[in-house]
Amino acid sequence: MGHLGINIFFEGANFLRLLGGLYVSAKIAFLSIVFGGILGIVLGVLRTLHNPLLRLLLRLYLEFFRIVPTIVLLFLFYYILPQSFNINYKADTVGTIVFSLWMAAEMSDIVRGALISVPRHQVESGKAVGLSTVQLYRYVLLPQSVHLMIPATINLMTRIIKTTSLLLLISVVDVINVGQQIIEANSHRYQDGAFWIYGFIFILYFILCYPLSRLARRLERRGKAGANG
């Protein structure tokens, strides 16, 4: 019959191993968000400059990352990159690169959207006082658009965290991978291990993402109220 399913967590180092896997997922997510976020802001600003070629190139970059499913992106980078450029990175690094680029692409759209919604007369007033382009961005555009970017950015962060679940497919030893190993190792002792382990991981993701979702929602609501003030 097997032992009571939930006890699978108390076997050996199972629980710790799961948390270790979670750490890997969280680390990749965190690094991607930071690198991708910074790159995204830069790209977003660049996309609002009046250079059609630059805007087209960056737009193509964004659309590529939007059309291609993330799973496919991971495989593209994992398999093709080593061959074409003779670089051999660990799966973790490939994952971080892919997610950073994806984060940057989406972020650039958020930043661009926020920047172009700053009322035109604000920009014109700035120009009228003689501000240079850099100063315009620094003192007028960015400060006034930041609050618009925040809820969308937080939602994006939540999406990145959720999508790290795909890393196991390029053999990153993340939380789901560890979960699978545990289930297999204990399959004859714990018949319903899968139910409990996957259920637990489900809840882990929820615990990670839910606070962020709520924060984003609260900021969005406050933003709307403030903007209409």
Next chain:
Amino acid sequence: MDWTVVQNSLPMFEKGFWLTLRLSFFGIIGAGVLGLICSFIQYFKVPVLRKLVSAYVELSRNTPLLIQLFFLFYGLPQVGIKFSAEVCGIIGIIFLGGSYMAEGFSGGLAGVSKTQIESGLAIGLSRFQLARYVIFPQGLMLSVPAFAANVIFLIKETSIFTVLAIPELTNTALDLIGMYYNTNEYLFMLVVAYAIILIPLSILLTWLEKKVRYGTFGN
């Protein structure tokens, strides 16, 4: 790039292509219906159901599809509920997509302007009539952009079905790579296949958005 490899694998990719479309289609319809029902429940603040819908939306939006699929396919059979891989896939999309659709529709319904509602009240419409003639038509029109984004998102999510060995597009490509190692060719075809689905769809949906927006903002 070996074009003969590309040519030879076309039949398999075609099968995967149609499967992806089929699964997406049913998943999106199911998600749309579920989302619509949920948004109505939330809009009319139906007592008990409202809390359930909130819980459902939060639960499904904050967890990855992959885990939902694993739970459905590997976890549930262990407590007696068994679905085929494809059914798991569709259930997963409906479960995940339903909450995204619900948020989209809710946003649309909430976006109907207060003055429109007051105009309706001023000619004596009942709450039900108000919903039927004013709020729902306009609310649904306002939801179109969100709906479009969700459609594209869900089609991409079907790529995750590969983990359950469902022979959709991504799985087809990965399978072929596993067997013949022509990574470049197969990944190229995979990207092209998704582009064929998503680019025209994206253009179509943008056109729809524009058409609807013109109508709504006629005031």
Next chain:
Amino acid sequence: MAEPLLKVEHLKKSYGEKQVLEDISFEVEEGSVVVLLGPSGSGKSTLIRCLNGLEAFQGGTILFNGETVRPSPKNWRRLRQQIGMVFQSYDLFPNMTVLENILLGAVKVQKRKKDEAARQAMGLLKEVGMEQYANAYPRQLSGGQKQRVAIVRALELNPKLMLFDEVTASLDPEMVRGVLEIILRLAREKMTMIVVTHEMNFARQIGDKILFLEDGKILEETPGRQFFTKPQTERAKNFLESMDF
């Protein structure tokens, strides 16, 4: 003397801590036009919106057509067929044609036959010069045209009382006159009306009685002609001077 069509007694309304309307009392005789004037924030819009249930009030009574108004959704639904309202934002339903907009109340709320209602609708549209737009959609109309349709939409229900809440405030200047002329015509046809407006010349022509409000209180209730030449209060005098350019 006949009973006034509308009688408001000691109406009170507050938003939380803030008292928005204080002890409002006045009467509207059938066939007369009452104009509400006053600075922004004086409560004119709030008051007129209380009269068809769009705003709730916490104290006082409203008597319409001899009956005390008991505020409930069901009652307001019934009353709104007799009290028509036209808003500043000429909100026509964008997913319906002009004619459909007008017929919605008549057919679905008053349960009238479509032909009869359509005949009346076309007649009214002709009076406001919009009959060729019967099958047009709101997005094809200008602001002034939409407002004219909004007026017809309200009139279609054959109301006994019409409420106008700053209906020309959002219109381009050239269109204002057309709409005001329609309202003047209604007055001549003896429609009982309460009008909130900033158009002083119009108010002077149409107002049988002027209610001057400030801070939620009626400061002055004066017959129309007299208000503009010899207002009773200092505040009213200042107000008129500030509106004069």
